[in-house]
C-alpha cells in the first residue's frame with residue numbers, strides 16, 4: 001500500500017534496523033523502544049490492517065510470526081521471558097495500520113497489560 005510506512009520499510013524506501021527477514025515476514029527495531037529489546041515483526045504483504053481482520057486463512061502466517069518471535073527471543077537472549085503485543089484499533093492506541101507484533105523484553109515488565 002503506497003501510503004503505508006511499514007510497506008515503505010519493507011520496500012527499503014524508509015531505512016530500518018533489520019533484525020530478521022524471510023519470504024513472509026520482516027523484523028526490525030522499533031524507532032521508539034519501550035524496552036531494551038523492542039522488535040517489530042510484520043508480514044511483508046499488507047494483507048491485514050490489524051488483528052481485527054484475521055481469519056482462518058491467515059492462521060499459517062500468524063503462526064509463522066510467533067515461530068519467528070520465539071527464534072528471535074532466543075537469539076536476542078531473552079531467556080528471562082518476553083512479551084508479544086499487537087495493538088488493534090483506537091482503544092488499543094494502534095498508530096500504524098499494517099499488522100505488526102511488538103516483541104518486548106530485556107527487562108522486568110509491568111504486571112499491568114492495560
Ligand code: 5GP
Pocket residue numbers: 005014016017028029030031032033040086087093094095096097
Ligand atoms: P502501534 O502503536 O501501531 O502498535 O505501533 C507502531 C510502532 O511503530 C510504534 O512503536 C512506533 O514507535 C513504530 N514506528 C513508527 N514509525 C516507525 C518508523 O519509521 N521506523 C520504525 N523502526 N518504527 C516506527
Ligand code: ZN
Pocket residue numbers: 001004005006007008045046097098
Ligand atoms: Zn503496509
